[in-house]
Every structure is written in C-alpha cells, then in structure tokens.
Amino acid sequence: MNKAARFLLILIAVAVAAEQAWLLFPVAKRMLFPPIEDAAVAGQRVAVRLGCFSCHGAEGSGGIDNRGSSNKVIPALAGGEMMMWASS
Numbered sequence: 001m002n003k004a005a006r007f008l009l010i011l012i013a014v015a016v017a018a019e020q021a022w023l024l025f026p027v028a029k030r031m032l033f034p035p036i037e038d039a040a041v042a043g044q045r046v047a048v049r050l051g052c053f054s055c056h057g058a059e060g061s062g063g064i065d066n067r068g069s070s071n072k073v074i075p076a077l078a079g080g081e082m083m084m085w086a087s088s
C-alpha cells in the first residue's frame with residue numbers, strides 16, 4: 001500500500017470514528033449523567049400511585065366534602081407549616 005492510499009484509509013477511518021462518536025454522544029451522555037427527575041414530579045407520581053388524589057381532589061387541590069368531620073372538607077395537599085410534615 002502506497003503512502004497516498006494509507007493516508008486516504010486513515011482519513012476515512014477518522015471520519016467514520018468521528019461520525020460514530022457524534023451519533024453515540026447523546027446516548028453516552030445520558031448513561032454517564034442520567035437526567036435527575038424533578039422532586040415535585042416524582043412526588044406527584046407517588047401520590048397518583050397511592051391514590052391520594054382520590055380523596056384530596058385533582059392535583060391535591062382539596063375541597064372534597066368530608067361531612068361529619070370537624071373540617072367539613074378534605075384539606076388540600078399544598079400549604080401548611082413545615083413542622084406539620086417534617087419529623088426531624
């Protein structure tokens with residue numbers, strides 16, 4: 001193989017490698033740095049799975065009738081004091 005043919009072969013190999021790296025970059029990036037799910041989105045997913053919205057209303061907006069209790073309505077899931085929810 002003469003010098004020109006070897007140079008052309010190396011050039012093609014570099015071009016193919018560069019294209020492969022370009023195509024695989026998004027996949028590698030996602031594997032190395034997985035996207036972090038927003039905490040609010042993760043919490044909503046858990047609440048949907050556990051059925052919290054069946055009583056606390058759509059999106060936890062509350063206001064559903066709870067006759068017989070002192071509150072009269074089921075409270076919304078938003079608001080309140082931090083001390084109400086944190087154990088430490």
Ligand code: HEC
Nearest residue numbers: 047050051052053054055056066071074075076077079080
């Ligand atoms: C069967 C109906 C029902 C389901 C299902 C339910 N809740 Fe409730 N929740 C209530 C009622 C009724 C109250 C009010 C209790 C009271 O005032 O003593 C309440 C109160 C609360 C409160 C206190 C709100 C406040 O402002 O006082 C929070 C927080 C809460 N629920 C979270 C949840 C979560 C999280 C889920 C799902 C894991 C859930 N609830 C599922 C009926 C329900």
